[in-house]
Amino acid sequence: MLKVGILGAGTMGKTHAVSYNSLPEVEIRGIVDRDEGAGQDLAGQYKAHSYKSIEELLEKEEVDIIDICLPTPFHKENVFKAAQASKDILCEKPIARNLKDAQEMVKRCAEKKVKFMIAQVLRFFPEYIAAKEIISSGKIGKPAVVRTSRGASFPLGADDWYGDKDLSGGVILDMIIHDFDFLRWCFGEVKRVYTKSLLNKGLERIDYALVTLRFSSGVIAHVEGSWAYPQGTPFRQRLEVAGTKGLLEVDLGKSSPYTMYLKQEEGAKAGVVIPEVPLSEDPYTREIKHFVECVKSDTLPSILPEDGVRAVEIALAALESVKTGRAVEVEKG
Structure with a gap:
């Protein structure tokens, strides 16, 4: 025991x-x-x-x-x-x-x-595990462009610590770090980061960021995170991966979260939409x-301590990009 x-x-x-x-x-x-x-x-x-x-x-x-x-x-x-x-x-x-x-x-x-x-x-969500397997299998070809979206109301924590960006790092470090880790798991190391954000715009209890990641593999990912929804709004998370052979969509707000669109050879019938339904299982x-x-x-x-460090490196580069208004190379500690 x-x-x-x-x-x-x-x-x-x-x-x-x-x-x-x-x-x-x-x-x-x-x-x-x-x-x-x-x-x-x-x-x-x-x-x-x-x-x-x-x-x-x-x-x-x-x-x-x-x-x-x-x-x-x-x-x-x-x-x-x-x-x-x-x-x-x-x-x-x-x-x-x-x-x-x-x-x-x-x-x-x-x-x-x-x-x-x-x-x-996120590495233990059945939907995301299956998505990684689909990506790795080559069903959608070589990955090229990725979009993720993750949104919720502003979190309520002890002493409102989420509201202090120096403590929490805001939506970038606290929430979309999930996506940074998952995408690195799928596509390898991130080379460069560029961010647009509402951080330090004087908006109370609203935070939003759109982070563009350039991977060493050539993949480009657009990672969106929002703490701007009204209290009580359901949590939303979505993943889209476009490859040379097709498109994979994962939307956890749908009863059937997977859709895969496969390209057809010239002269063939229109692309087929393939719904994928995972087994329901608690990721925690x-x-x-x-x-x-x-x-x-x-x-x-399966998640090494160094993976946690790498995710923070990406998030810190994104925060630095907010400050400078420029693309930032990801520091490897």
Whole structure:
């Protein structure tokens, strides 16, 4: 039986707790949150104990995994404390607000020989896994142009930390980093970034960015992220990949999210639309199940710590492009 301690009783902490609780080989031993009431409420649902600090959790509980579901500014200190205690670590994205912290976290976990995975959950969405398989299979030919869109209302966090761009990095670092990671997984390293954004435009609780990525492979991707929707608007995410043989569309707002348009040879009938319907499966449970299996079998997670660093590098280049108004080369740390 693996024992886990969850840091954070907010939205992601609750989501991860549901997933851990669904796994018979895992026991939630403790919840850490500075809001004692929130921590106790979540802990009570799983017959766990509530603590106000990671130090108290580590002192009183024997845990194998520390799961960090805290705001980004608190990632580094808690990763260091968990690694020092030789605990394997699952940490919510982004790994850090800046590259120096991200690199130091990776180095510390390597020194302490603990597993360290960043929760880039898009890699565990069945729809996106199938999309990657279609791309890799060559069904749509050589990929050329990609568009992604991800939109929601402005997030509500403790002390409104999302509203402080110096802490959260806004929609670029906090939300569309999902797409940066997924696209890098599909198409390789990003060479250059150019961004148009509403950042620093004086708009309260609205953020928007359109980021153009140029990959070393030649693929061009347009990544759109919006925190401009009214509260209560359903989350929207979409992927479109155009290749030399066809077009793949994935829209998670549709009951049948896949559509593939294949080019026909000259003289043939019009292109055929092929709907693809994936099996419904919770991506957060897939993600956590994967990490738990890696801990049990002492194998490396499919998402390496360096993948988390690379995603931050792309996001930071996008933020730098906002400041300068110019295309920015992606720094490789």
